[in-house]
Amino acid sequence: GCRMWTLAWLGMASLCLGAAWAVPAKERRKAEKPKADLALYENLDLDNYDLTLDNYGEILDLSNYEELYDYGDLAPKIEVGTLAPRPKDPETLPNLGATAETPKLQPPSTAGPLHPAPFPGQGLPSCLLCLCVGTSVYCDDANLEHIPRLPPDTTYLYARFNRIGAVRAGDFTGLKKLKRIDLSSNSISWADVDAFRLLPSLQELILPQNRLTALPELPHSIVRLDARLNRIPSTGLRPEAFRDLKQLQFLHLSDNQLDFIPAPLPESLRSLHLQNNNIQTMHEDTFCDSQDHSQIRRALEDIRLDGNPINLSLFPDAYFCLPRLPTGRF
């Protein structure tokens, strides 16, 4: 009996050994040379990154970026009008501020801090008024006059076609996951300077067709700013407003009242839309460093200056680093 067990054991052991040897030679070599492989992966990553950036430009026609980018999070397409039950009388809308601050009416929470309710108290009003799908909040065309209180894990906010007049510093407080805010087509004439600055994940701030006369400060995470069709003069931009935004790729300020091209522009910038402003002149160093004629700004391939009084022929030394000449009057 004892011998049988030993034999069986040996059989098992050899099976295991066989399995070990069946590991492909490649895999074992990888384990033996972690340093070499690590270096290889780094190179691969860099290559892939370049490829991705190149492909991006091919897939997305940058000149049509505004139209194409809508619903980039691939949320299910939702018909406007089915978003929120429209109250018959606007006066019956719940008072968001009051509803959100009714701690006395809340039953004492029995759940521990690790298991909060999906939208603890304050998030509820926005998900009654709006449609919450996953972490996206859709408030389009919902007659809003203020930014609603948002669930703390909100990632995307769509509040287009409303009557929002201002964005306050407290409106987005603590929304650490918020990546995109779309407030297209409201009546926003004022945004507190800190309304967006402290949002650590914000990549896209979309504010076209409002009444802004000044831009608020932007977080360093911002990739795309769209403030087309507002009333922003150059004095509405802080000096060097975009210099330190190292992630900024799309800066769309067409149809405003700018007198100058905002400079310096970060190296990350790919698309600068300034058409239909009041730009009459520019500095030789706006796009390229006139002291460094070997400079190449491969990323900055989409500059629009058409619809401005500027005659681009008068600045022949301003474009040498660009992959393409700006669009405009020569």
Ligand SMILES: *[C@@H]1O[C@H](CO)[C@@H](O)[C@H](O)[C@H]1NC(C)=O
């Ligand atoms: C722009 O300036 C150039 C050089 O002075 C001139 O030849 C050209 O006619 C101007 N173009 C326009 C549209 O005014």
